[in-house]
Every structure is written in C-alpha cells, then in structure tokens.
Amino acid sequence: MFQRLSQHKKGGDSHSKQEIRRARPVSASLEENVSYIEQALFPSDDVQKRPLSFCGEKGTLIYIESLTDKKVIEKNIIEPLSRNQGEELDQLFLSVDSKKETDLEQGIAALIAGKSLYLLDGQKDFFVFGTMVSFVRNLSEPDNEGVIRGPHNGFIEDLTHNMYSIRKLIESPNLRVRYFNIGKITQTKVAMVYIQDIANPNLVQEVEKRLQDISIDTIMSPGFIQEFTEDNPYSPFPQHLNTERPDRTVSNLAEGRVAILADGDPTALIFPVTLFAFYQTPDDYHSRWIVGSFVRLIRLLSFLIAFQLPAFYIATVSFHPEILPVELIFTIKGTLSQVPFPPIIEAALMEVIFELLREAGIRLPSRVGQTIGIVGGLVIGDAIVRAGLVSYPMTIVVALTAIASFLVPSNEMSTAVRILRFPLMLAASIFGYLGISFGLMIISIHLTKLESFGTPYLAPLAPLRFKDMKDTFIRFPIWRMNQRPHDPHPQRMTQETVSRSWKNSDQPKE
Incomplete structure (x- = not known):
C-alpha cells in the first residue's frame, strides 16, 4: 500500500511531470490562458478563480484554497487592486513576494506549490504571488494508528487543513477535489478526493452518485456517510477503511482509490x-520487507484466533475431549468439575465482563481508565475463578482471545470479529466441531459475496490473482511491486520507474 506513494511521486507521476516541463507560452487572450489552466487542474473544487480587473482590462486571480493563505490574498492582492489610483501594476504588490512568468506550465506548478496567479487580458506574462499557507503542524498522532517509524501527524477537525496535508504529499495537477454539501439542516461540507489519471472514472462516478443521493437532515461525521454509501449495510464487516493518517490516505489514492473527508x-x-x-499498517512499509511480512502474518493469525479460539475450546471440552493428551484431559476436567455452569455460560460470562471492562476503560478519563481496566481485570478475574464460577483454562482462552483482538489495526474490523465470536460459540456448544464448520462456511460464503463499490471483498484471494498476492499475506520488497493492485481497477496498472538498475551497473566489467 505505502509503496504506491513513493512510486507515484517518482514513477507513477512521471506523466504529469513530463507535461509540466514542456513550455507553454502565455497567450494574449485571457480566456485562452485560463482555459489551459482549467484543463490541467479542473474539475477540482478547491481551485478558485476570481475576476479582478485592472485599469479597465479584464483579469483573473487563480489559487488553490487548501494551499493558500486567504488573508494574505485579501490584504496584499485584492485590496491593492481594488483601491488602485493609477499606479503601475508592479508597484501594487510590494508587500507580497511576487514575480513575473511567461510559461503557463510553470504557473501550474506554482499553483500546486501553494502560490497564486494573476493574469491580465492582452499581457504576455502573469504574476506569481507567494501566498502559501503556513499551518502549525499537528504533532499528535492518532491513538489507534500509532507507528514506530514514519510520520507522526494526523488529520484534525478542519477540512482545509486536511486537504493541505494531502496536497503537500501529492504535488500533482492530477489530484482532484470535489466538494458536496450534505444534510438539509447542517449543510456539512464533504470532500471527495482522487487522482484523475489513476482512479477509475466509473468508480468516481459511482461515488459521486451515492453522495448526491444522500437525503438526511444532519450529517455529523463520516460514519453517517459510511452507512449511506456501503453496499451491504447489514453486514458486520466494514466496507470502508477509516484512517486519520494523511500518509495512509495518500498511499491509497495513489493505488486508484477514492477518499471522503468531512469538515x-x-x-x-x-x-x-x-x-x-x-x-495492513504503515509499519509494514516503514520496516524492511522481511520484518513487515512477519508481523503481518502474526496479525492475520490473530484474526483467526480472535473469533475461533473460544468456540474451539467449548467444542473440545464439551464434545471432543479425546483429541487432547490424557494428562491435559485430567487437568481440564478437574477444573471443570468445580464449575456449576457449562462451558458456553463460562465463556459468555467472561466475554461480557471483558466487554464491560473495555467500555469502562474507554469512557473514563485516560488517567483513570487504564487503572480501572488493569485492576478491575485482575481483581474480578481472580475472584471469579476462586468463587468457582469460571475455570482457569477458560480464563486463559478469553485472555488470549482479547489479546488477539487487540492486534487488529482497524477498530471497526476488531468489533466485527468480537461480534462474530458469540454466534460461533453458540454453534460450538450445540453441535461441536460440526457447528463450527457450518459457522465458518456461512461466514466464508458471506465474505465471498460481499463487495465494496463493486470490488470483491476477498480479492485477490477470491477471485484468485497471483500478481496481487505480493502485498496480501506477506509484503514483497517494494522494488518487486511494479504494479498497482487490480481491485480498484486503476487506469494505469504499471509503475514505470520501479527498478534497481544500479544493481546491474555494479557488475564487474570484463
């Protein structure tokens, strides 16, 4: 996933950078110049045009609002032009960094860097103003997406700041932003972000259609949008990836996906x-590929443990104890003989207690929540075993299950796994291993049928695509992944410049 960002900036973006290098002289026609810039940057709703005439001549100010300081534009550009009293144009902009350019391609590159352009009709040059916005960097990292290496900043509650973070990582004229106002009462500003020459036009059109079809009074968060736009709202599995990290968002955009942000x-x-x-986590790509692959395999193994281990324990002690070693059978039976409840009641009681402690730890203040979680877990766990309500093996099983569920990087996927645990435990308590088999079969059928905006949920496993396996169960070296994944159906699959050509040049010469 994250290798797409570096490949996009080096190789996948080579298209646009080659175009930018071709000189395009300024025409004497203002409409022709503005039209050329529009073709390079539009449709992107954060690119603003403002008509500003000078001495009777038509003029246009162009800037990207997420990268520019509006106060600087208003004070140092718009106000001097408005109160002009016959001064020379060059003398109006002494309070702002400005220079003249004659190449429209240089002007487009300046816009992407956060500068503003002022074009006049009949002029063979234009002004470039240094109006870059300077945000105070948000040093706080998302609590549920922390990394050991890599950037430690995240999105905040301001949409303009978040768009600035994305545009600073993707300095390409092909980045498109579309704004929507959703909610009849709240009129919440929502941004749809994608890379035009990579994202599939059919996908962009489908996302736009679903956003425009949302009819509701209030939109308070992207969670509302998620429920309105997902293919199967009754599935326990999330069909949108939530992230608060700009680098993770950008890497997915570079693969041909679409992102939605709300003010x-x-x-x-x-x-x-x-x-x-x-x-997949950012650490998988910030570490060497062997380390990242090993950690990812552990994470995928935790997915199986998190919702299957309690069910297998219940089925084993209730129906199939003969598969255990004889010494272990006597140990487990000895502890179970002191418990008055069947294993399903034990497991349900422990799972409910764990969920209560988890919710209490989240709702309480951070300084108190961790203490309550640790002390409450130790005290209640020890007391409930000593009271004979739960056996020691069941305590170990539930503890391992809880640890495995914490390894899931996505909170929504972790919740889905915890929900699936209960029906699988019930099936195991009634039918044993047969019940688990049928439960897993139903889950597998559901996952196979599930789609996210037309993309199979189990891709590249079903349907099987070996080429996309390079970043699924394990992560291949970045220089071996020269193609984007097939599931978002990007317009351009190949990364043109992903190679280790220096290796060949180091061969000894004869």
Whole structure:
C-alpha cells in the first residue's frame, strides 16, 4: 500500500511531470490562458478563480484554497487592486513576494506549490504571488494508528487543513477535489478526493452518485456517510477503511482509490477496500520487507484466533475431549468439575465482563481508565475463578482471545470479529466441531459475496490473482511491486520507474 506513494511521486507521476516541463507560452487572450489552466487542474473544487480587473482590462486571480493563505490574498492582492489610483501594476504588490512568468506550465506548478496567479487580458506574462499557507503542524498522532517509524501527524477537525496535508504529499495537477454539501439542516461540507489519471472514472462516478443521493437532515461525521454509501449495510464487516493518517490516505489514492473527508471530523473514508486492507499498517512499509511480512502474518493469525479460539475450546471440552493428551484431559476436567455452569455460560460470562471492562476503560478519563481496566481485570478475574464460577483454562482462552483482538489495526474490523465470536460459540456448544464448520462456511460464503463499490471483498484471494498476492499475506520488497493492485481497477496498472538498475551497473566489467 505505502509503496504506491513513493512510486507515484517518482514513477507513477512521471506523466504529469513530463507535461509540466514542456513550455507553454502565455497567450494574449485571457480566456485562452485560463482555459489551459482549467484543463490541467479542473474539475477540482478547491481551485478558485476570481475576476479582478485592472485599469479597465479584464483579469483573473487563480489559487488553490487548501494551499493558500486567504488573508494574505485579501490584504496584499485584492485590496491593492481594488483601491488602485493609477499606479503601475508592479508597484501594487510590494508587500507580497511576487514575480513575473511567461510559461503557463510553470504557473501550474506554482499553483500546486501553494502560490497564486494573476493574469491580465492582452499581457504576455502573469504574476506569481507567494501566498502559501503556513499551518502549525499537528504533532499528535492518532491513538489507534500509532507507528514506530514514519510520520507522526494526523488529520484534525478542519477540512482545509486536511486537504493541505494531502496536497503537500501529492504535488500533482492530477489530484482532484470535489466538494458536496450534505444534510438539509447542517449543510456539512464533504470532500471527495482522487487522482484523475489513476482512479477509475466509473468508480468516481459511482461515488459521486451515492453522495448526491444522500437525503438526511444532519450529517455529523463520516460514519453517517459510511452507512449511506456501503453496499451491504447489514453486514458486520466494514466496507470502508477509516484512517486519520494523511500518509495512509495518500498511499491509497495513489493505488486508484477514492477518499471522503468531512469538515469537523479527522477521519477519512477510503474505498473500495478488501478484507486484507484492514490488516495492513504503515509499519509494514516503514520496516524492511522481511520484518513487515512477519508481523503481518502474526496479525492475520490473530484474526483467526480472535473469533475461533473460544468456540474451539467449548467444542473440545464439551464434545471432543479425546483429541487432547490424557494428562491435559485430567487437568481440564478437574477444573471443570468445580464449575456449576457449562462451558458456553463460562465463556459468555467472561466475554461480557471483558466487554464491560473495555467500555469502562474507554469512557473514563485516560488517567483513570487504564487503572480501572488493569485492576478491575485482575481483581474480578481472580475472584471469579476462586468463587468457582469460571475455570482457569477458560480464563486463559478469553485472555488470549482479547489479546488477539487487540492486534487488529482497524477498530471497526476488531468489533466485527468480537461480534462474530458469540454466534460461533453458540454453534460450538450445540453441535461441536460440526457447528463450527457450518459457522465458518456461512461466514466464508458471506465474505465471498460481499463487495465494496463493486470490488470483491476477498480479492485477490477470491477471485484468485497471483500478481496481487505480493502485498496480501506477506509484503514483497517494494522494488518487486511494479504494479498497482487490480481491485480498484486503476487506469494505469504499471509503475514505470520501479527498478534497481544500479544493481546491474555494479557488475564487474570484463
């Protein structure tokens, strides 16, 4: 996932950078110049045009609002032009960094860097103003997406700041932003972000249609949008990837996906996604590929443990104790003989207690929540075993299950796994291993049928695509992944410049 960002900036973006290098002289026609810039940057709703005439000549000010300081533009550009009293144009902009250019391609590159352009009709040059916005960097990292290496900043509740973070990582004229106002009462500003020459036009059109079809009075967070736009709202599995990290958002955009951000919330929704996307973390790509692959395999193993281990324990002690070693059978039976409840009641009681402690730890203040979680877990766990309500093996099983569920990087996927645990435990308590088999079969059928904006949820496993396996169960070296994943159906699959050509040049010469 994250290798797409570096490949996009080096190789995948080579298209646009080659175009920028071709000189395009300024025409004497203002409409022709503005039209050329529009073709390079539009449709992107954060690119603003403002008509500003000078001495009777038509003029246009162009800037990207997420990268520019509006106060600087208003004070140092618009106000001097408005109160002009016959002064020379060059003398009006002494309070702002300005220079003249004659190449429109240089002007487009300046816009992407956060500068503003002022073009006049009949002039063979234009002004470039240094109006870059300077945000105070948000040093706080998302609590549920912390990394050991890599950037430690995240989105905040301001949409303009979040768009600034994305545009600073993707300095390409192909980045598109579309704004929507959703909610009849709240009129919440929502941004749809994608890369035009990579994202599939059909996907962009489908996302736009679903956003425009939302009819509701209030939109308070992207969670509302998620429920209105997902393919199967009754599935326990999330069909949008939530993230508060700009680098993770950008890397998914570079793969051909679409992101949705809402004003007032630091969360970005990314789609289409697959099941394996929820088990990928930034650390997988900031570490060497062997380390990242090993950790990812452990994470995927935790997915199986998190919702199957209690069910297998219940089925084993209730129906199939003969598969255990004889010494272990006597140990477990000895502890179970002191418990008056069947294993399903034990497991349900422990799971409910664990969920209560988890919710209490979240709702309480941070300084108190951790203490309550640790002390409450130790005290209640020890007391409930000593009271003979739960056996020691069941305590170990539930503790291992809880640890495995914490390894899931996505909170929504972790919740889905915890929900699935209960029906699987019930099936195991009634039918044993047969019940688990049928439960897993139903889950597998559901996952196979599930889609996210037309993308199979189990891709690239079903349907099987070996080429996309390079970043699924394990992560291949970045220089071996020269193609984007197939599931978002990007327009350009190949990364043109992903190579280790220096290796060949180091060969000894004869």
